[in-house]
Amino acid sequence: MKIAIIGGGFTGLAAAKRLLEAGHHVDIYEKEAKLGGVAASINYEDTKLEIFYHHIFTSDHEIIALIEELGLKNQLKWLESKMGFYIDGKIYEFGTPISLxxxxxxxxxxxxxxxxxxxxxxxxxxxxxxxxxxxxxxxxxxxxxxxxxxxxxxxxxxxxxxxxxxxxxxxxxxxxxLRGSTRSDAKTKEMLGYVMGSFEEVGTKLIEYVQGLGAQIKYNSFVKNVEFIDDHVVVHVDQEEVQYDKVLLTVPLPVVGHLVQGLSRHDLQTIDQIEYTSVICSVLKLNQSYSDIYWLNIGDMDIPFGGLIEHTNMVQDSRYNGKHILYISNYMFETDPLYQAQDDQIKAEYIHHLQKINPSFHEGWIEDFQIFKAKYAQPMIKCNYSSLKPAFQTSIPHVYIANMTHIYPEDRGMNYAIRTGYEVVDVMLHDSR
Ligand SMILES: Cc1cc2nc3c(=O)[nH]c(=O)nc-3n(C[C@H](O)[C@H](O)[C@H](O)COP(=O)(O)OP(=O)(O)OC[C@H]3O[C@@H](n4cnc5c(N)ncnc54)[C@H](O)[C@@H]3O)c2cc1C
Structure with a gap:
């Protein structure tokens, strides 16, 4: 079969791998100049760094198996991490019985x-x-x-x-x-997994692998719509129309609603009912360490962000020329005025709160401040989600979907994106038998 995959994040790449291994022809359409989606990285201090903080857990079996299969086992390191909680003007260690x-x-x-x-x-x-x-x-x-x-x-x-x-x-x-299963016993600190050089290493190896099996990757290819005509699915991209036997969309669910023509009322209702939150993630390069905590939850509702993740308290700062990397994580609805704000406004809003949490911090510590946003960062999983969770098949023949909304009851993550990519392919192949 000739199959199009729309979206080159981990779900799309994992699905491509399985389809190619089963002997099918695959084209991957990605609107950006590179693959990786929300797990993408940028060049940073002579190496790579995710635009949104990333780590894996010891329970993330699919991605661990894939990392090994792609020959990256030696680059995957399991690192101790310390969690904290900021409340009442103090940082407390958190997450172990002793800290409790x-x-x-x-x-x-x-x-x-x-x-x-x-x-x-x-x-x-x-x-x-x-x-x-x-x-x-x-x-x-x-x-x-x-x-x-x-x-x-x-x-x-x-x-x-x-x-x-x-x-x-x-x-x-x-x-x-899942978090509980990342500790071997109650006293031990949590061990988190990180691929040295960033998770882009996994993406890059996967791209090489799928290209080796004949996948065509079409970068900068924004798919405008997908429709079913005369027993084929037609993908409209730029000025082109390309016919496929099957199409898999791995884009966020609301985007499916915009792209696929003629979806049933039931499909459109499902799309409407599952909300997402967006994220603003700031990446700060500091000349000093902000604290000794990797993951600091903010329990003070007056602070406009929910978490500080000091990446270099998990991965050694020597990998980043001695610089300290601090992510500021801030989830919100897309309609929040801060989400619409300019980067300078966001930065100005954050600085004095960083000083509030750590009074010795000052702006001179910041060497670089970059801001990244994802409109569809986290689906909201409400009660009785089993009955709402979308099927992989849509109401349009030969058009399939797979994205974060298919991950349940686990939380979204690269591991489950890979699992979802494999699962949707099982359904696609079963349907064509
Ligand atoms: C802030 C943040 C922190 C995270 N931290 C972790 C973590 O620590 N550990 C972990 O395992 N996971 C983490 N995740 C989750 C993980 O990154 C995702 O679950 C996973 O990468 C999702 O992959 P995906 O392929 O399903 O979706 P995406 O990565 O969103 O891929 C979808 C792709 O579709 C493309 N696309 C969209 N529209 C079109 C179009 N019209 N035409 C062509 N292409 C299109 C997009 O550009 C994108 O590349 C985090 C996510 C966020 C947002």
């Missing part, structure tokens, strides 16, 4: 309840009953109102804003369960 005991904002009894609720979550195997209730309902009931307000509400709000109380407990379970 030292966490002053909760009383001893609150901590016990909090700890038991996390253990309880990690022991749950069947997430299905959890999808009927919100994370807020479950956490208030089991961890207590105070622990919810102090610890969990800021985390949920930092990703989902004012809609944080609509998020399903099944999604939250997926996140906690």
């Amino acid at each position: 005991l030292k966490f002053k904002p909760l009383t001893f009894m609150d901590k016990i309840r909090f700890g038991i609720s996390v253990l309880r979550l990690q022991m749950i195997q069947d997430w299905r009953p959890l999808e009927r209730i919100t994370a807020k309902e479950w956490l208030v009931k089991h961890a207590g109102e105070k622990a919810y307000k102090i610890c969990w509400e800021p985390l949920l709000t930092s990703k989902f804003g004012e809609k944080h109380d609509q998020i399903s407990m099944a999604w939250f379970w997926g996140k906690i369960k």
Whole structure:
């Protein structure tokens, strides 16, 4: 079969690999000048760096297997990481039982309840009953109102804003369960995986591999629409119209709604019902380390961002000529005025908050400040998502979709993008038997 894949992120590349291995002809259309999607990197201090912070967990089996298959095993390093929580003007270590005991904002009894609720979550195997209730309902009931307000509400709000109380407990379970499995025992710090030279190394090897199997990669190719005509699917790109036997779109779900002509009312309703949050991610190059924490959650609602990720507290700064790299993560709805703001305004808004968290910080530490945005960064997984989750098949014959909305109950991630790419190909090949 002659198949078009629209979107050259990890889902599209993984699907291309499987289709080519099954003997099909594949063209990949990507609107950008390079592949990688939201996992793309830029040139940085003589190496590469993701525009959005990235790491993997020990439970990310698909990507680990792929890294090994592509001959990159030696570049994948498992690194200790330290998590923190900023609240009441202080940075606390967070994420281990010992750090919980030292966490002053909760009383001893609150901590016990909090700890038991996390253990309880990690022991749950069947997430299905959890999808009927919100994370807020479950956490208030089991961890207590105070622990919810102090610890969990800021985390949920930092990703989902004012809609944080609509998020399903099944999604939250997926996140906690996977994080729990990245520690070998309760005392150990979390081990996170990183491919030296950035995850672009994986993308590059994958591109070489699919090209070796005959894939045509069409960069700077913005697909305008996809329609079904006379038993073929026609892809309209630039001034061209190209016919395919099947088309797979790996673009975000709302983009599917714009691109595919003649979708059924049911498909359009599904697209309408699944919301995404957007992200503004700033990448700061500092001449000093901001703190000793890799992942700092911000529990102070007056601070306009939700997390500080000091990449060089996971990967050695010597890999970046001794510079310290700090990401500022800020999820919001696309309609938020800050999302529309100019880079200078965003920077100005952030500086004094960085000083508030670390009073010794000053602007002179910043050597470079870049801002990246993703409109479709994180789907909102609400209650009973199983019944909302889109199928891989659309209502248009031979047109398939696969993207972050197909990942459930786990949270989106490169590992699951790869798994989704493989899964959609199974369905496409099964349908053509
Ligand atoms: C801030 C942030 C942090 C993250 N951190 C992590 C992490 O630590 N670990 C982890 O595993 N995952 C992380 N992720 C998630 C991970 O990057 C994604 O789940 C994964 O890369 C998604 O891949 P994808 O191929 O499904 O989608 P995308 O990467 O979005 O790919 C879709 C592609 O389609 C292209 N496209 C869109 N419209 C068109 C069109 N009309 N024509 C042609 N091409 C088009 C886009 O340019 C893009 O390349 C993070 C994501 C974000 C946003």
